[in-house]
Amino acid sequence: MFEAFWWNNLYTRFLSWRVRYIKERNFIIILSLLVGIVTGLAGVFLKSSVHFTHQFFTERLQIDSGSLLFFVYPFIGILLTSLFVKYFVREDISHGVTKVLYAISRQNSMIKSHNNYSSMIASTITIGFGGSVGTEATIVLTGASIGSNLARFFRMNYKVMTLMIGCGAAGAIAGIFKAPIAGIVFTMEVLMLDLTMTFLIPLMISAISSYVIVYFLMGEGVVLEFAVQSHFALANVPYYILLGIMCGLVSVYFIRMNLRIEKWIAGFQNNFKCILIGGALLGLLIYVFPPLYGEGYTSLSALLNDNGDTLLNNTYFFDFRTHWYVIVFYVVALIFIKVVATALTNGSGGVGGVFAPSLFTGGVTGYLIATLINMTGIVHVPVSYFVLAGMAGVMSGVMNSPLTAMFLIAEITGGYSLLVPLMITSVTAHLTGRGMEPYSIYARRLAMKGDLITHNKDKAVLTLMKLNKVIETDLQTVPVDATLGDLVKRVSRSSRNIFPVIDGDDALLGIVLLDDIRKVMFNQDLYGKTFVRDFMTTPPTIVDVTDSMDLVMKKFEDTKAWNLPVIEDGRYIGFVSKAKIFNTYRRVLQHFSDE
Numbered sequence: 001m002f003e004a005f006w007w008n009n010l011y012t013r014f015l016s017w018r019v020r021y022i023k024e025r026n027f028i029i030i031l032s033l034l035v036g037i038v039t040g041l042a043g044v045f046l047k048s049s050v051h052f053t054h055q056f057f058t059e060r061l062q063i064d065s066g067s068l069l070f071f072v073y074p075f076i077g078i079l080l081t082s083l084f085v086k087y088f089v090r091e092d093i094s095h096g097v098t099k100v101l102y103a104i105s106r107q108n109s110m111i112k113s114h115n116n117y118s119s120m121i122a123s124t125i126t127i128g129f130g131g132s133v134g135t136e137a138t139i140v141l142t143g144a145s146i147g148s149n150l151a152r153f154f155r156m157n158y159k160v161m162t163l164m165i166g167c168g169a170a171g172a173i174a175g176i177f178k179a180p181i182a183g184i185v186f187t188m189e190v191l192m193l194d195l196t197m198t199f200l201i202p203l204m205i206s207a208i209s210s211y212v213i214v215y216f217l218m219g220e221g222v223v224l225e226f227a228v229q230s231h232f233a234l235a236n237v238p239y240y241i242l243l244g245i246m247c248g249l250v251s252v253y254f255i256r257m258n259l260r261i262e263k264w265i266a267g268f269q270n271n272f273k274c275i276l277i278g279g280a281l282l283g284l285l286i287y288v289f290p291p292l293y294g295e296g297y298t299s300l301s302a303l304l305n306d307n308g309d310t311l312l313n314n315t316y317f318f319d320f321r322t323h324w325y326v327i328v329f330y331v332v333a334l335i336f337i338k339v340v341a342t343a344l345t346n347g348s349g350g351v352g353g354v355f356a357p358s359l360f361t362g363g364v365t366g367y368l369i370a371t372l373i374n375m376t377g378i379v380h381v382p383v384s385y386f387v388l389a390g391m392a393g394v395m396s397g398v399m400n401s402p403l404t405a406m407f408l409i410a411e412i413t414g415g416y417s418l419l420v421p422l423m424i425t426s427v428t429a430h431l432t433g434r435g436m437e438p439y440s441i442y443a444r445r446l447a448m449k450g451d452l453i454t455h456n457k458d459k460a461v462l463t464l465m466k467l468n469k470v471i472e473t474d475l476q477t478v479p480v481d482a483t484l485g486d487l488v489k490r491v492s493r494s495s496r497n498i499f500p501v502i503d504g505d506d507a508l509l510g511i512v513l514l515d516d517i518r519k520v521m522f523n524q525d526l527y528g529k530t531f532v533r534d535f536m537t538t539p540p541t542i543v544d545v546t547d548s549m550d551l552v553m554k555k556f557e558d559t560k561a562w563n564l565p566v567i568e569d570g571r572y573i574g575f576v577s578k579a580k581i582f583n584t585y586r587r588v589l590q591h592f593s594d595e
Contacts, residue, residue, distance in 0.1 A: 015155055028160060032202030033209050035150055035164055036171040039143040040213030043175030046120045046139055047218070053128025054294050070130065070290050071283035074345070077129025078279040081122050082271065082349030089118045094351050096141030097442040100165060100191065103148065109161040110152060115145035122351035130286055130293040132341035137353020139176045143168030143210075163199050166191060170203045171210030178214055179411035180207040182404055189401040190442065232420050236381055243369050243386060244393050244425040248432025250335060250365050251397025254358065255441045258343045265347035278348020285341045291334060292341045296360035300391070303367045304413075306383045324375075331368045335361055354441055358398040359391045366390020388413060389425040397433035400440035402426035471545075471566050473574040477502050478532050480509050484520065485527030487512065487535075498563055500572050501536050508565055508572040510536035539565050543576055552576065 018027060057073055085093060091112070093099075096119060103111045123138035147168030151161040166187040174183030184203050268274050286292045291299040291311050302310040308327050311334070342357040370386035373379060388409050396405040406422045476490040477500045490499060497514035512535045520526055540559035543552055545568040555564060556578050563577045 018154070024160075027154070028163065028202055029205060031150060031154065031156075031160075031164060032167045032205045035143070035147045035167045036174075036206035036209030037213055038146050038150075039139075039168050039171035039206065040175045040210035041217075042116075042120065042142050042146065043139055043172060043210065043214055044217045046124065046135055046142070047176060047214075049120070049124040050127050050135055050295075053124055054130075057129065058293070068287065070293060071287040073283075074130040074132075074286050074293070075279040075283045077126050077131050078275055078282065078345070078349050080129070081125045081131075081351055082275050084122055084125065085118075085349065085351070086271070089114060089122070093119045093122060093141070094346050095442075096137035096353055097190065099141055100144045100169065101442060103144070104162055104165060104191070108158050109148055109165055111141075111145040111148040111165070113145070113149050115141055116149060117142070119351055126345065126350035126352050127294055131345040131350040131352055132282065132286065132292045132294070132296075132338065132357065133345045133350060133352025134295050134354065134356025134359075135352065136173065136176055136355030138351065139172040140169050140353070143170075143172030143175075147206075163202060166199075167202050167206035171206040173408075174207035175210035175214040177408060177412050178211055179408050180204075180211045182408035182411050183207040183210070185407050186401065186404045189404050190399055190440065231417060232385075235379075236385075236421070237424065239369075239373060239379075239381055239386075240389055240421045240424045241428050243366060243389055244428025245432050246369060247362055247365055247390055247393025247425060247429035248397045250361060251358070251394050251429060251433045252436045253336075254339045254354075254361060254394065254398050255437050257339045258354065258441060261340060261343035262347040265344070271349070274348050278344045282341055282344040282348065285337060285344070289330075289334060289337060289341075292338060295356040296338075297356070300360060300363045300387070303363055303387045304384045308367060308371070328368070328371065331364055331371075334364050335368065338364070354398060355395075358395045362391040362394030363387045364390070365394060385418060385421060388418060389421050392422045393425040393429035396426040397429040397437075398441050400430065400434065400443070402430040470576055470580050471574040472577060472580065475500055475575055477572065478512065479503070480533055480536070482532045483528055484517070484530040484532070484535075485524075487517065487532055488521050488527065491517075491521065498575065500565060500575070501532055502572050506571040508539075508542070508567055511539050511565065512536055542567055544568070545573065 022030075057069070085091075091114070093115065099115075100111070103109055119138045119141050123133075123135055127133060127135060144165040145168070147164030147166070148161055151164040156164070169191055170180075170183040170187045172183070173186045174180040177183075184200075184207050187203055265274050265278050268277065290313070299311055302308070308331065309322070311327070311330060338357055338361045342352075342354055345352060366386040366389055367383060369390065370381050370383040373381050374383070392402075392405040392409045395408070396402040399405070402423075403426075406419065406426045409422055410416050410419055475496050475498055476494040478487055478490055480501050480503050487499065491514065499512040499514075500508055501510045501512060503509055512532060516535050516537070520530070540561045541555050541564060543555060543564045543566045545566055547555075552564075556562075561578075563575050565572060566574050566576050
């Protein structure tokens with residue numbers, strides 16, 4: 001008891017001292033540095049744990065034949081992860097980036113503290129045992145959680161908490177890939193934060209500090225080692241455009257197939273059945289296609305060196321590695337099956353992201369296109385460059401983030417002289433895919449529910465607004481069988497000119513406007529002879545309490561009304577007025593964009 005009192009007293013005094021002696025803008029700088037350091041340490045832990053777990057289970061496998069362990073390991077990983085989440089975490093922690101977006105738009109940027117570590121443990125088990133996902137979404141959720149909880153610990157407001165989430169995400173990408181520029185761009189492009197130049201400095205501090213921590217503890221090695229041998233050839237531009245179109249189509253397939261398979265697995269409802277079916281199918285795919293095991297960066301490294309035949313290592317196709325047509329068919333299969341393996345991993349209980357799978361699929365797509373072009377004998381294109389451009393292209397389409405894709409590939413490979421082909425492929429893929437899928441794989445679920453904050457400030461503010469905060473309940477209701485006299489009594493007690501008409505179950509039957517009874521309301525001869533139903537009209541439309549504010553505003557625009565009734569489970573609960581929405585909008589806009 002004394003210790004709790006002592007701690008609370010010290011904590012309160014510190015907060016008071018901070019407010020008095022450290023300006024908020026300066027404290028934000030300090031906080032962003034702290035977020036970057038802690039996130040960098042988390043990145044080191046995650047990368048090391050996944051690497052050593054993966055190495056422990058695979059280093060003794062023979063490369064000249066298949067192994068049943070490729071079937072067993074992923075299934076065990078899914079089972080252990082599911083048990084950990086169910087009995088220790090007791091909350092769904094998959095789809096990390098989507099959860100960050102939801103926290104920003106619907107949870108006042110508050111993320112539960114267990115996300116500081118829980119997703120890292122679950123992801124280590126999933127990927128270490130061969131789950132076909134990446135660590136990036138995990139570390140983004142971890143970094144965002146660190147930023148959110150540190151800001152909440154120091155009693156910062158929503159705006160600063162959102163910024164610290166961005167700092168955590170930027171530090172996460174900067175640390176896990178050693179790519180600080182990509183981390184900053186990711187935060188602004190994927191998390192869609194409408195940040196000013198003032199807030200750009202904390203993002204840079206977090207990204208750089210996380211990068212330095214990882215560099216200091218793990219050395220200068222990059223995810224994919226690559227050295228540019230020649231300069232970009234202008235004659236290859238049409239082929240990069242072709243690659244971009246293919247990557248855009250692949251990214252649309254990636255998004256739709258991923259969501260469809262996850263929905264199919266979720267349809268089983270029974271958790272054990274999901275694990276059994278999803279885990280078994282995942283194990284079967286990895287057994288036949290071992291390159292699907294884990295994140296897939298080893299396979300990408302082989303493709304960068306034009307060693308496509310190594311994809312057949314650990315498979316029963318090993319003896320056919322000298323047959324070009326076998327390699328081509330195997331590569332085509334990997335493009336289509338990788339997303340299936342990723343969706344099965346996440347859908348059946350694993351924890352991981354689509355960052356690495358999109359890079360893998362893109363790299364394989366680039367290798368395929370370059371190989372087919374070179375096989376024609378008409379022209380020879382550099383395979384490694386097309387692998388890198390393909391990685392950027394599919395990632396750009398899947399994540400709806402051409403800038404992030406371009407800078408990430410340039411940073412993790414050191415191939416800055418390839419910025420032009422990376423740009424061409426990324427933009428082409430983005431334009432191709434966006435025509436069919438306007439949202440990224442992270443945002444699609446939230447966008448369909450109206451829970452997504454975008455760069456459009458009007459829509460962002462409407463997303464932050466809550467319908468239940470603007471419902472007006474001071475209107476006088478009238479029973480449907482009431483007389484005109486009863487209605488007049490309610491008019492005398494009301495300051496409003498609308499009167500909802502309800503039945504015995506509080507279901508809304510219509511409304512009566514004061515203007516509709518103004519000519520007869522003083523004729524007392526009609527008080528007992530005329531009934532409310534004689535004056536009742538139907539409202540132009542009805543708002544459900546579950547409607548998003550964007551949908552509510554669309555209903556106002558379509559009906560040209562200024563007041564609309566709100567129902568919940570068929571029962572009348574109040575009205576929402578355009579005037580009150582506008583007043584609330586102005587307050588939220590000031591809070592959202594004030595520096």
